[in-house]
Amino acid sequence: MKLAMIGFGQAGGKVLDRFLEYDREQGSEIVRAAVAVNTAKADLMGLENIPEENRVLIGQARVKGHGVGADNELGAEVAEEDIDEVQSAIDNIPVHEVDAFLIIAGLGGGTGSGGGPVLAKHLKRIYTEPVYALGILPGSEEGGIYTLNAARSFQTFVRETDNLLVFDNDNWRQSGESVESGYAEINREIVERFGILFGAGEIREGGEVAESVVDSSEVINTLACGGVSTVGYASETLDRERKGGLLSKLTGEAEEEVDSTSTTNRITSLVRKGTLGRLTLPCEVGGTERALLVLAGPPKYLNRKGIERGRKWVEDETGSMEVRGGDYPRSRSEKVASVVLLSGVTNVPRIKELQQVAVEAQENIDDLRDASAENLDQLVNDNDDELEPLF
């Protein structure tokens, strides 16, 4: 599937930068266009793979290139004010060649969290292609303002996009890791999962053809139920049995013996592990509206029977009647990987918790405001008492 990706804010830009690297390494050609938008000049300058002409600095008149300091209302305001500058960069994208837009943003900060939904609304008004977002939730140790931003932004993103794919940093940070090396690891994880999902079906001319192809319309149909999505992943490194036949001696490549029963079993077990293991956003699998599974790996290690069994299992597990599945051949890969997209999930404890914390944070803010208003009144009254008439 070909995407126009817009990285909004620091996290969005960094993840998009990694997507470009992945695209180049894998030859997957998912990112048809890449635009980074930020209020902080330094963040834009730190990007490595996004072309300079596609880096858009917004809000210069208001924040002078220094970021909005986790103020997501300000993030939304400057995005509204400077939407034409973002649009100018998007005007250079051959939109007729893309299947969808994907806005990537950290929901806890200010720029991406506030500006991302503004851009989503704008794109939906102008284009007919679906507009998705990949929203990154903050770690719980990041504090109240990040949680409050994330809770607000989450709701707005769900309203303004065709589907919000979520990655929860809280579920992925390893203890003892530095923040930066932690993010590098997390960003690799994000790009691998979403890269396989969006890369399926993007087979170039002369490339390998999948036995049961996943094409972009299947990803779009799975996401079309709207709401929130999460992605599961599992992989197994292949212990490739090689047989030194004449052909292999001539080509230098080993032929492989592949047992079809173990191929089927490997696939079904990877689908289970992917679905029941660590999801990008942990949730109850039951009640999922739609699902899609993609099996990636060397074609010999993929078969229709395994995928069909895996698909049936996901149907039983989710209770959904709309479970699609297919394969994504990658000959050079040394592993078989399963990616499971669960779309329209409803039972998500982290979101409930986030909303609760946000309500409390809002009440605290209201209390603080009330308290400071009372203090102000008090101060005025006290001062009134003390003031001596001058005449």
Ligand SMILES: Nc1nc2c(ncn2[C@@H]2O[C@H](COP(=O)(O)OP(=O)(O)OP(=O)(O)O)[C@@H](O)[C@H]2O)c(=O)[nH]1
């Ligand atoms: N996964 C991931 N999350 C990140 C990364 N960098 C920052 N974050 C998360 O993103 C949130 C902060 O958002 P940023 O993108 O840094 O903020 P911003 O949109 O640039 O907004 P301001 O800095 O307030 O102007 C925090 O919750 C971080 O946990 C990253 O490289 N990867």
